[in-house]
Structures are given as structure tokens and as C-alpha cells.
Amino acid sequence: MNIIHVDVASSARSATHRAYLALRKMIVTGTLKPGEKLKIDGLRKRLDTGASPIREALSLLTSDNLVERIDQRGFRTAEISKANFEEILLLRCQLEDLALRESIVNATDEWEELIVLAHHRMNRAKGKDPDLFEDLHKAFHMALLESAASPILLKFCSQLYDLNIRYRYLAGSALDYQRRDVGDEHTGILNAAVARDADTASERLLNHYRMTGAFLSGLLGNGTLA
Amino acid sequence: MNIIHVDVASSARSATHRAYLALRKMIVTGTLKPGEKLKIDGLRKRLDTGASPIREALSLLTSDNLVERIDQRGFRTAEISKANFEEILLLRCQLEDLALRESIVNATDEWEELIVLAHHRMNRAKGKDPDLFEDLHKAFHMALLESAASPILLKFCSQLYDLNIRYRYLAGSALDYQRRDVGDEHTGILNAAVARDADTASERLLNHYRMTGAFLSGLLGNGTLA
DNA sequence: CCCATGTGGAAAATCGATATTTCTTGCGGA
DNA sequence: TCCGCAAGAAATATCGATTTTCCACATGGG
Structure with missing residues (x-):
């Protein structure tokens, strides 16, 4: 050729x-x-x-x-369903809770710098390049878990992230008008992580997930989606 | 799937x-x-x-x-290592704990019959057909988690089971002479599950895993394996 | 009229061969 | 002797074509 x-x-x-x-x-x-x-x-x-x-x-x-x-x-x-979505949401909360806590236990200065950087890059792309933003958004969330030093767990989380974001894309514009300030939530998670405050970080992270989760679950329930 | x-x-x-x-x-x-x-x-x-x-x-x-x-x-x-084994062991304990508890929450009479049957079949093959026994052993452990109704979690557990049992095979005969009565352990787990006692069932299950886990980890540490 | 059975077409699974890449080995120069 | 390069050998990745399997529809019997 x-x-x-x-x-x-x-x-x-x-x-x-x-x-x-x-x-x-x-x-x-x-x-x-x-x-x-x-x-x-x-x-x-x-x-x-x-x-x-x-x-x-x-x-x-x-x-x-x-x-x-x-x-x-x-x-x-893969088919979509409310049950499937809720399974993903629940598993994500459980696994990321494990991973984040472990990550904070193993926290180092390098990791701290890593997540600060990931957070900054994500914000820089915000509103400019949606495609890039999505990649960096995932990168930020994965970076939070990075120092858990558990490749298999991270792989599971990565998979669940993709499965979840698929539902978010399917919701599409329906999700837009409920955009609370996600930026604040990210910053809150970051700060707690940097402060090595596992309880707060985990709570904020899980809230972050459950927030959109509940909304999406509603859409799936009333038949707007699927 | x-x-x-x-x-x-x-x-x-x-x-x-x-x-x-x-x-x-x-x-x-x-x-x-x-x-x-x-x-x-x-x-x-x-x-x-x-x-x-x-x-x-x-x-x-x-x-x-x-x-x-x-x-x-x-x-x-895939390569093997002590770190990899310990990651698998830890994840297994965490995920199967989740799955088993959820399974017991959703327990039905059908599920109860399922695990009793799986347990019996496993014991029947014991000492006769090692190959078949291994399959039924996995089937028993998966059946315990079955009514968690979480296909993704079950898949993760199935994968981790295979990864773990690989180390057991690698240990091979070295593992034989420490064979405590695994049969009793299985029966204990089964009974607690049938009694819908999640705490006891989970404790026994995790002990079951950690028992061989600690031994294998020792082998990996002192260089007998790898 | 409904169900069973046969037939044509489409799609998947698999095979055999080719092109590309990597690995190995031996030679020549420093 | 050692290093680097280059040509040959081996293995991978990919493609095109063949074989197998499945599905839809029609046709005929019950």
C-alpha cells in the first residue's frame, strides 16, 4: 500500500x-x-x-x-435501561469511594500536583472545546483515584465512567438546562483531596455523581429517554 | 456475557x-x-x-x-507478582462483600435452593473429578452472589475469581499440605447465607479468602513462586 | 386460517495469503 | 574486544475471499 x-x-x-x-x-x-x-x-x-x-x-x-x-x-x-443505569451509578459510587480513600491514604506531593494540574486543564477547556473538555474531565476524575495504586480497580472505574457518560450523552440537551455549577463541585472535591480529607472528598464526589444520577434516572423512568 | x-x-x-x-x-x-x-x-x-x-x-x-x-x-x-496478587485479594474481598450483602438483601427461596444445590454438586465432585470440582467450586461462589442482581458486579467478581485461582494453581502442590478443612468453611458460609445472616456470611467468606491468601502471599514473598 | 417446511439472500465466521514490522545474527570498523 | 549497522528470518497485523450460519418470506399441507 x-x-x-x-x-x-x-x-x-x-x-x-x-x-x-x-x-x-x-x-x-x-x-x-x-x-x-x-x-x-x-x-x-x-x-x-x-x-x-x-x-x-x-x-x-x-x-x-x-x-x-x-x-x-x-x-x-448494549441496550440501555433504568436498571442498568442505576446499577452503574451505584457501583461507581461504591468503587470510587474505595479508590478515592485509598488514593488519599497513599497521597504524595506529586499526586497533589497531578490533580491540581488535571483540574486546571479541564477548566481551561471549559466552554471552548467540548470534546477536549470531556477527555480532560475524565482525566481529572481518574487522576483523583490515581494514587490508589490499584490498576484493576482503576480499570473498573474507567469502564464505569464510560458507561455512565454514555447515558449523559443520550440525555443530551435535556441535561443542559439543569446545569448547576459543576465547576464549584469539582473545585470542592479537589480542595478536599488536596487537604487529604478523605471523608469530605468522598462525600462531595458521591454527591456530584448522585446529583446528575437522580436527574437522569428520572428521565429514564418517565420515558423521555429510551 | x-x-x-x-x-x-x-x-x-x-x-x-x-x-x-x-x-x-x-x-x-x-x-x-x-x-x-x-x-x-x-x-x-x-x-x-x-x-x-x-x-x-x-x-x-x-x-x-x-x-x-x-x-x-x-x-x-499476564505477569504475576506479589503486588498483583494482593491487589486481587483485596478487591475480591471488597467486591464480594458488597455483592454477598446485596444478594442476601434480595434473597428468595429460589436463590436459597440454588445455593444449596450448587453446594451439594460441588461436594459430590470433591475428590473424584478435580477439574469438574473447580468448575463447580466457582459456580458455588458465584451462586452466592447471584441474587445481587448486578450483572456488572458479578462479572467483575468472576474475573477476579479467575485471576485469583490462577495463583492457586501456580502454587500447586505447595498448597496441598496446608489444606485445612475447606469443606467446613463452605458449609459455614452456606448456612449463614441460608439463614440470611449477612454479617456472619460475609465474615466467613472473607476469612475463607484471606486464609489461603495469606499463605500464597507468603510464598510469593519468599520467592518459592515466580 | 394457521402452522410447518423449504428456499433465497444476507451477514458472520473463518481461512489462506500478503504486507509490514520486529527480532536476530553476522560482518566490518573503531 | 566492542559497538553499530544491515540483511535475512520470523512473527504480527491486515486484507480479500470462501464457507457456514441465520433470517425472512413464500409456499403448501393440515
Whole structure:
């Protein structure tokens, strides 16, 4: 193949990895709708790659609970439901509580600087580049848990984060007009974490989650979504 | 999600699924050693199938933390370490505690019958068919958590179970001579669960894990393993 | 009229081959 | 002797094509 690919540093790697990132974003942001059939050939053309990378990427997404595999009948995006959302919310609260407390136990100055930086970068992108903001928002939340030094737990939290944010995207504009000042909440969490106050930090973090959680759960209940 | 469950009966389905089960068993039981390079071609011949099913199975195992993927350099089985083992043990205790308590909250007569049955089947296989016993042992532990009605949490627990049992296999005969009466422990957990006594059940379950855990951790520390 | 059975078409799963990348080894120069 | 480079060998990642499986619909029997 003589075609010169424009390999942007971050999106390079292998075709499988690119497909994985692209598909995950499409599912999380709702470009691919819940329960939608994922035809290999269609995606192949859409992402301009072969069938093998697509299949492998879908396999990986299956383990992230974003895609369901039906034996001999291909793949489809995960369904959504109120029960599923509430499970995710509850698990997130429980696991992030564990992780955050452990993280604060192991806190170091380096970690402190890490979360301050992550927080600043997130705020800088606020209102400018929504796409970038979302990435940095996740980065901030993960950074809070970083020094828990538990790769598996962090992976679980990362997965749950993606599952949760998918619902937020699905709610879309419905969520906008209830935008309380999320910025304040973030700052509050950050300050408590920097102060090594695990109880306060955890309480604020969980409130932060439950706030939007309750609202979304309401939408799912009254049939606005799904 | 089909793949995760312990399907004692069905060995067929797709080539990918067969490869997944076979490879997982090989890694968990130590046939494939920690850190070992997993050459596609070698496995292809060994399992008598094509390269695509192998690759897909390895992708799935990557998400189970049993296989590591190195970009453009193939796959290898996950490394082992004392830190990794202790992380698994701790997470297991935390997550299964959550799941078991929730399971007991939701307890029904059907669930009660389910765990009694799982316990009986496990004991029946004891000392006869070690391979079958292991499957039923996992089935028993998962059945305890079953009525938590939290598929994601159960999946996490299932993964952690496999990661943990891998260390047990690696310890192998070294573990045999410290065999306290595990049967009694199982019965104790079962009874507390049937009695809907969450505190006792959880305490016994966690002790059950920590018992072998401490021993294994010792082995990893003094260099007998790895 | 309803259910069972057969048939055509579409999609998935898998295979075989190619292209790309990485690893190894041996040679030459310092 | 040691380091670096380069060519060959090996393994991976990917593609295109084949085989297998499933689904929808029609057709005929009950």
C-alpha cells in the first residue's frame, strides 16, 4: 500500500486500536444508538479499514460492556435501561469511594500536583472545546483515584465512567438546562483531596455523581429517554 | 456475557468461543506460564483452528487481565507478582462483600435452593473429578452472589475469581499440605447465607479468602513462586 | 386460517495469503 | 574486544475471499 497515511501521534498505533477508539467514542456519544446492530461491513467502510480490526475492536468493547455479542449473529451496542443505569451509578459510587480513600491514604506531593494540574486543564477547556473538555474531565476524575495504586480497580472505574457518560450523552440537551455549577463541585472535591480529607472528598464526589444520577434516572423512568 | 458463565456442558459454539475457553483454562491452570509469549502460529496448531479465532480469543482475554497485548509485538500471558496478587485479594474481598450483602438483601427461596444445590454438586465432585470440582467450586461462589442482581458486579467478581485461582494453581502442590478443612468453611458460609445472616456470611467468606491468601502471599514473598 | 417446511439472500465466521514490522545474527570498523 | 549497522528470518497485523450460519418470506399441507 503506497498511500501515505497521516498518522496523528495519538491516533496512530494499530488499525485495531484506532477502530477501538473510534467505535467506543461513537457508542459513548450516541452516534451508534443503543441496541443498534453493528454490521461489520458497514463499519468497515465507515472507518476505512478491514474486517479483522473491526471484529477485534468489537471484541474488546464487549468486555467493556458497551457491545453485546450474540453468538453467530454478530454484534450490537448494549441496550440501555433504568436498571442498568442505576446499577452503574451505584457501583461507581461504591468503587470510587474505595479508590478515592485509598488514593488519599497513599497521597504524595506529586499526586497533589497531578490533580491540581488535571483540574486546571479541564477548566481551561471549559466552554471552548467540548470534546477536549470531556477527555480532560475524565482525566481529572481518574487522576483523583490515581494514587490508589490499584490498576484493576482503576480499570473498573474507567469502564464505569464510560458507561455512565454514555447515558449523559443520550440525555443530551435535556441535561443542559439543569446545569448547576459543576465547576464549584469539582473545585470542592479537589480542595478536599488536596487537604487529604478523605471523608469530605468522598462525600462531595458521591454527591456530584448522585446529583446528575437522580436527574437522569428520572428521565429514564418517565420515558423521555429510551 | 455468554462467554463469562461457566458452561460445563457446551464445548461447541464458535471457534472463537472454544479458543477462548481453552486458552483461559490453559492460562489459569498454568499450562501457559506467566509472562510467556503467545505465538499465534503455535496456538493455531495446538488448538487446531485458524489465526482469527485465536486473535479474537486473546483480545477477549486481554480485557480479563489474563493476557497482555504489546502493540505490534503480539500477546503474552499476564505477569504475576506479589503486588498483583494482593491487589486481587483485596478487591475480591471488597467486591464480594458488597455483592454477598446485596444478594442476601434480595434473597428468595429460589436463590436459597440454588445455593444449596450448587453446594451439594460441588461436594459430590470433591475428590473424584478435580477439574469438574473447580468448575463447580466457582459456580458455588458465584451462586452466592447471584441474587445481587448486578450483572456488572458479578462479572467483575468472576474475573477476579479467575485471576485469583490462577495463583492457586501456580502454587500447586505447595498448597496441598496446608489444606485445612475447606469443606467446613463452605458449609459455614452456606448456612449463614441460608439463614440470611449477612454479617456472619460475609465474615466467613472473607476469612475463607484471606486464609489461603495469606499463605500464597507468603510464598510469593519468599520467592518459592515466580 | 394457521402452522410447518423449504428456499433465497444476507451477514458472520473463518481461512489462506500478503504486507509490514520486529527480532536476530553476522560482518566490518573503531 | 566492542559497538553499530544491515540483511535475512520470523512473527504480527491486515486484507480479500470462501464457507457456514441465520433470517425472512413464500409456499403448501393440515
